[in-house]
Amino acid sequence: WGLLQAAMVASERQLKRRSGEGCAETIAARTAAVAEAEDGLRVGVAASATHETSASVSDTFTARKASRIDSDGSINSINGREIAMLDTSDAEATETDHSSLSRDNHDEDTGCSSFELPFDVRYVVAPMVGASDLAFRLLCRRHGATAAYTEMLFSSRIIKDPEYLRCKLQTCEEDRPLIVQLCATTVDDLVAAGKLVCPKCDAIDINLGCPLPQAAEEGFGAWLLDREHWPMLRSMVRELKSATRIPVFCKIRLLSTVEETVALCETLQAAGCALLAIHGRRRPPLGQHRLFRDTPADLDAIRQVVAAVSIPVLTNGNTQHPSDVAANLSFTKAAGIMCAEGLLRDPRLFEVGHAPSKSASASALLEYLHIASERSPHEISQVRGHVMWMLGKHGSGRRCTWTHLGPFSAEQLRSAIVGAESISELETIVRCTLAP
Structure with missing residues (x-):
């Protein structure tokens, strides 16, 4: 819930820029507008925490983390906790062992x-x-x-x-x-x-x-x-x-x-x-x-x-x-x-055995933001653009639609992304939008 409130700050900032004189709608009012999402988010986070305690998911996180460690020992992607927060049951289905599907085959x-x-x-x-x-x-x-x-x-x-x-x-x-x-x-x-x-x-x-x-x-x-x-x-x-x-x-x-x-x-x-x-x-x-x-x-x-x-x-x-x-x-x-x-x-389009899903989008987006934060200097406008693409933005302006909205309306999500001034703010928006 705290993440959702933080994401609204970016949305509020963008609306104030557009109005030129501030926006009458406060963060508290926006929070009330999406209050019905609170229970769902809390349940999702709790379920994610429960998932983490299971042996099978723990093994999956270990394997994922190991696969993202370079030969020099540096982690080049998001860690297990970040994946845990956003994983759903269909994500586990994509974790099937594809070793038999070699590049040659x-x-x-x-x-x-x-x-x-x-x-x-x-x-x-x-x-x-x-x-x-x-x-x-x-x-x-x-x-x-x-x-x-x-x-x-x-x-x-x-x-x-x-x-x-x-x-x-x-x-x-x-x-x-x-x-x-x-x-x-x-x-x-x-x-x-x-x-x-x-x-x-x-x-x-x-x-x-x-x-x-x-x-x-x-x-x-x-x-x-x-x-x-x-x-x-x-x-x-x-x-x-x-x-x-x-x-x-x-x-x-x-x-x-x-x-x-x-x-x-x-x-x-x-x-x-x-x-x-x-x-x-x-x-x-x-x-x-x-x-x-x-x-x-x-x-x-x-x-x-x-x-x-x-x-x-x-x-x-x-x-x-x-x-x-x-x-x-x-x-x-x-x-x-x-x-x-x-x-x-879908940046994983070429990946052998990849099955598109909400959790796969979450994993790819967080991984991209992690890489972008390490590869300074970066243009925040480009990062915003990639977040929009991976959240499934279609169309432009206020009439655009989204594949993933989370607790936001289409205009709220667009305003939040455009108003974000840092990768950390964009990460907050992504977590809110793609949380289970």
């Missing part, structure tokens, strides 16, 4: 062939502006991801502003293999930026998929896919590869026809591209990118491209549930799968 089930690359690209975290932070990449790696992209970085800013690169490209020894994604409008800018980032990564990806109006105005991303730009794309791949001596990847969208897409991919392959990541949607009309985000990806087109080229291809799109991972790989025969929003909602 998992790969055989997909029907995918292997390709020669210097690292594993079977399960890849996509580049996401404002969401591909170091803490999130590490979280996904601990739960099955074999490689991860940074968010898209601007080559021109890397060259001109050393502070931009320092802030945007945060990494560590655990964060490998790492692919840095660059956008550029000229070959010279791309090569210059590539030379600066290559010591910190294992490959560089050229962004040829961004559909935003800024990309159209400046001439990068998906707006370089038109055939008139192909000679420059060949030069970009060839010269970047020569200057950095590490693999060069390209992330593209489908063109108007499969034949045109294959022709582009063959052009990039001939220039020295080592891997293609294909977003299974076509470039939307200028300014209408938001209207096309929820349309299904064309995996059949990706399947045809995979059959036509000899370099590895990552399929990207239509991956929202763990079952989609193997199904999409099997259908497309791609070398690997890249996922964005599916991982934002």
